[in-house]
Amino acid sequence: MITRLEGADKVTGRARYAADVRLPGLLHAHIVRSPYPHARIRHIDASRAERLPGVHAVLSSANSPSIPWHDASSLFDRTVRYIGDEVAAVAADSDELAADAARLIDVQYEALAFDLVGEAREPKAEARGDVARGLREADVVLEATYRTQTALHNALEPHGCTALWHGDQLTVYESTQGIFAVRDEVAEKLGLAAQNVRIITEHMGGGFGAKQIAWKHTVIAALLAQRTGRPVQLALDRASENLAAGNRNATEQRLRLGAKRDGTLSAIDARIRVEAGAYSVGGEDSDVIGTYLTLYRCANVRAEQRSLRTNAGPAVAFRAPGYAEGNFALESAIDELAARLGIDALELRLRNYATRDQREDKPYTAPESLRRCITRVAAACEWRHQRPGLGFAAHDWAAGGGWPPAEAEVEFAHGAARVIVGVQDVGTGSRTALAQLAAAELGIGVERVQVELGDTQPGLYGPTSAGSATLATLGPVVQEAARLAKKSGHARAQRGENPKGKSIRTCGAQAVELAVDRDTGEVTVKRVIAAHDCGRIVNPLLQSSQVIGGITQALGYALSEKRIVDARLGDVLNANLEEYKLPTVADIPEIVNASESMPDAEANATGVKGCGEPPIIPTAAAIANAIYSATGVRIRELPITREKLIR
Amino acid sequence: MPGAPFAIEGAMTPLRVNGEHVELDVEPRRTLLDALRADLGLTGAKKACDMGNCGACTVLLDGEAVYSCLVLAVDCVARAVTTIEGLGEGGKLHRLQEAFIAADAFQCGFCTPGQLMALAALFERVARPSDAQIMRALSGNLCRCGAYQHILRAARMARDR
Numbered sequence: 001m002i003t004r005l006e007g008a009d010k011v012t013g014r015a016r017y018a019a020d021v022r023l024p025g026l027l028h029a030h031i032v033r034s035p036y037p038h039a040r041i042r043h044i045d046a047s048r049a050e051r052l053p054g055v056h057a058v059l060s061s062a063n064s065p066s067i068p069w070h071d072a073s074s075l076f077d078r079t080v081r082y083i084g085d086e087v088a089a090v091a092a093d094s095d096e097l098a099a100d101a102a103r104l105i106d107v108q109y110e111a112l113a114f115d116l117v118g119e120a121r122e123p124k125a126e127a128r129g130d131v132a133r134g135l136r137e138a139d140v141v142l143e144a145t146y147r148t149q150t151a152l153h154n155a156l157e158p159h160g161c162t163a164l165w166h167g168d169q170l171t172v173y174e175s176t177q178g179i180f181a182v183r184d185e186v187a188e189k190l191g192l193a194a195q196n197v198r199i200i201t202e203h204m205g206g207g208f209g210a211k212q213i214a215w216k217h218t219v220i221a222a223l224l225a226q227r228t229g230r231p232v233q234l235a236l237d238r239a240s241e242n243l244a245a246g247n248r249n250a251t252e253q254r255l256r257l258g259a260k261r262d263g264t265l266s267a268i269d270a271r272i273r274v275e276a277g278a279y280s281v282g283g284e285d286s287d288v289i290g291t292y293l294t295l296y297r298c299a300n301v302r303a304e305q306r307s308l309r310t311n312a313g314p315a316v317a318f319r320a321p322g323y324a325e326g327n328f329a330l331e332s333a334i335d336e337l338a339a340r341l342g343i344d345a346l347e348l349r350l351r352n353y354a355t356r357d358q359r360e361d362k363p364y365t366a367p368e369s370l371r372r373c374i375t376r377v378a379a380a381c382e383w384r385h386q387r388p389g390l391g392f393a394a395h396d397w398a399a400g401g402g403w404p405p406a407e408a409e410v411e412f413a414h415g416a417a418r419v420i421v422g423v424q425d426v427g428t429g430s431r432t433a434l435a436q437l438a439a440a441e442l443g444i445g446v447e448r449v450q451v452e453l454g455d456t457q458p459g460l461y462g463p464t465s466a467g468s469a470t471l472a473t474l475g476p477v478v479q480e481a482a483r484l485a486k487k488s489g490h491a492r493a494q495r496g497e498n499p500k501g502k503s504i505r506t507c508g509a510q511a512v513e514l515a516v517d518r519d520t521g522e523v524t525v526k527r528v529i530a531a532h533d534c535g536r537i538v539n540p541l542l543q544s545s546q547v548i549g550g551i552t553q554a555l556g557y558a559l560s561e562k563r564i565v566d567a568r569l570g571d572v573l574n575a576n577l578e579e580y581k582l583p584t585v586a587d588i589p590e591i592v593n594a595s596e597s598m599p600d601a602e603a604n605a606t607g608v609k610g611c612g613e614p615p616i617i618p619t620a621a622a623i624a625n626a627i628y629s630a631t632g633v634r635i636r637e638l639p640i641t642r643e644k645l646i647r
Numbered sequence: 648m649p650g651a652p653f654a655i656e657g658a659m660t661p662l663r664v665n666g667e668h669v670e671l672d673v674e675p676r677r678t679l680l681d682a683l684r685a686d687l688g689l690t691g692a693k694k695a696c697d698m699g700n701c702g703a704c705t706v707l708l709d710g711e712a713v714y715s716c717l718v719l720a721v722d723c724v725a726r727a728v729t730t731i732e733g734l735g736e737g738g739k740l741h742r743l744q745e746a747f748i749a750a751d752a753f754q755c756g757f758c759t760p761g762q763l764m765a766l767a768a769l770f771e772r773v774a775r776p777s778d779a780q781i782m783r784a785l786s787g788n789l790c791r792c793g794a795y796q797h798i799l800r801a802a803r804m805a806r807d808r
Contacts, residue, residue, distance in 0.1 A: 004751060008748065013692075235694070427792055548793060584789060585790075
């Protein structure tokens with residue numbers, strides 16, 4: 001069993017995160033945020049803060065460059081659009097002093113009307129066939145509306161960085177999923193050449209999508225460091241993390257599914273509203289319609305989503321964006337449809353799963369892997385239709401196959417290798433899996449491979465850790481560079497194209513066994529059984545960590561997590577880890593990982609695909625289906641709380 | 648804290664951290680967590696919520712697991728503080744640390760020092776803790792990567808070794 005290369009660093013406290021950087025003269029920064037959901041800033045007086053001993057700089061719209069930011073706004077905009085919007089920032093000798101100074105900045109606001117509902121914008125829509133006909137010709141039509149909540153990422157490491165300048169060279173230790181994305185964006189915002197910005201992410205404490213873009217704090221820290229001539233550390237506090245660092249968009253999904261008596265799906269109609277928050281930050285448009293267009297074979301499909309702009313914190317990608325939300329609705333609805341048809345819920349899925357990508361009109365590289373996942377889970381849970389408390393869901397995920405561009409360099413001498421790549425290990429184990437692929441190609445032990453990553457300096461491009469794509473993107477490149485280096489001692493390789501005419505996806509299935517206390521509404525999840533197609537499994541231990549991690553997060557999404565916004569004030573009432581209910585160690589069931597290695601030789605030369613996002617996708621629907629099986633009560637809104645069950 | 652030694656503002660605060668005596672010049676309001684991280688450069692304990700909700704800052708104070716973000720540095724005078732940096736002995740990993748690596752009891756690793764210190768306090772007190780005791784010891788430590796199942800496995804491995 002090969003364990004994580006950085007294991008010893010992580011269990012001893014040696015692993016260095018963005019806010020662990022210690023430098024002589026380090027200043028600590030704090031951001032002042034809007035207390036209003038919508039307001040115009042009339043006046044900012046920072047003089048009291050500036051006079052406080054130990055305060056080195058205050059930045060606000062009054063004294064800093066107007067740098068264009070989201071939509072038509074700017075870095076410190078004079079109009080604030082949600083509670084938590086950035087207004088000013090302070091750098092001081094200590095964290096406590098920076099917070100003191102932030103409180104001394106006098107900001108006069110003119111409150112404006114705000115909107116927490118939002119108006120639907122132009123839809124993103126895709127269609128094929130004739131939905132009206134498909135519904136007319138159906139023997140059974142299911143019509144239902146499902147809702148999902150706004151969920152908060154709450155990575156334990158808040159967003160943050162340490163920024164320092166050497167002349168006109170900026171170095172930032174950043175907690176990010178995309179060192180190159182941050183480099184390019186920071187360079188653009190500050191008017192620097194990309195090669196004058198270096199981003200380093202040695203370790204990062206979780207991102208789950210919320211750290212795949214460059215946020216304002218990085219540019220703020222860089223500006224404060226520039227102004228003071230000192231290194232500046234800026235880590236968000238937990239409240240800011242919950243207000244202003246992204247969220248999984250809430251959805252309302254109105255569905256109509258039509259089916260023939262034999263279970264053939266004749267129509268899928270999905271009309272979806274998505275709450276996007278105050279800004280388009282990039283990566284916020286989760287593809288909720290995606291799974292409606294691809295999971296099941298159906299000739300007549302119409303799926304549209306409209307996003308709603310509100311005066312609340314902006315949405316951003318969250319592990320399987322769109323698919324976690326869409327799957328809850330679609331896979332709940334398929335279960336409801338199965339009950340109406342009198343067909344076993346699992347059998348209905350086996351009759352309808354797609355073997356080709358209907359969106360792209362191409363066959364999948366692994367067309368039968370979903371069937372294998374479904375049957376493996378069925379066998380592991382001894383699936384029996386209508387066994388009380390047993391629920392099932394299948395899923396697909398549009399990504400996981402990786403894509404160009406990406407580069408890798410391998411040096412090989414005296415039976416040892418050095419692998420250099422430009423990605424970051426966000427905790428998934430990229431370091432270890434890439435080392436294993438190189439070691440296998442070179443015919444050496446993994447302990448003889450050193451992987452260098454998380455630094456833009458070597459100039460080897462690596463993609464953002466998103467779309468469960470890191471291993472499938474970089475794996476083939478590292479393998480190829482290792483193959484070449486075995487002969488020459490030193491080689492670089494580039495990521496090749498994916499196969500033309502085929503579509504790569506990942507998919508899987510889960511079953512949930514649970515019990516519901518009929519008096520209290522308490523749901524006790526006993527067991528979750530999962531099988532996911534992630535191609536060849538390079539490291540079974542690390543792959544199982546992804547599976548149990550995704551399912552554990554999904555338990556929170558299904559049962560306890562929800563951002564609560566006060567409708568009259570626009571304030572988030574649970575912007576902390578006490579009242580925003582994450583799963584704890586006492587909440588987890590037994591999780592059985594029944595995944596098998598299924599090398600996808602057509603996808604790429606290593607046969608690997610991603611496994612980061614898929615495990616979070618089908619759990620919520622499987623739980624809702626299991627609750628229906630246990631109680632006869634169908635809950636169509638997440639999270640499934642005791643209150644909803646009792647009512 | 649009746650009867651306990653206390654620090655006077657402006658005076659140095661003497662602490663015993665990982666067996667070493669240190670003198671700190673800290674404000675009375677400085678938390679033990681900030682003192683460890685900012686004044687002593689011991690960054691293993693993490694600041695994740697700064698209000699006692701997550702456990703990422705867990706250290707041992709006289710052998711007991713505490714949230715160091717809820718303890719003032721000046722209240723630790725003459726008390727023994729053990730951080731993750733002081734967990735192993737003589738350069739060797741603690742059996743819990745070895746088990747965490749073997750069971751892959753972490754992903755991002757940010758909560759790991761806190762999880763380990765919470766368990767270390769238990770293992771210090773009870774040589775062979777029950778599953779229920781392990782669960783209780785970990786119940787104040789969040790892991791957003793969701794590694795709990797592997798954390799529990801690691802704790803049992805360390806116990807049963």
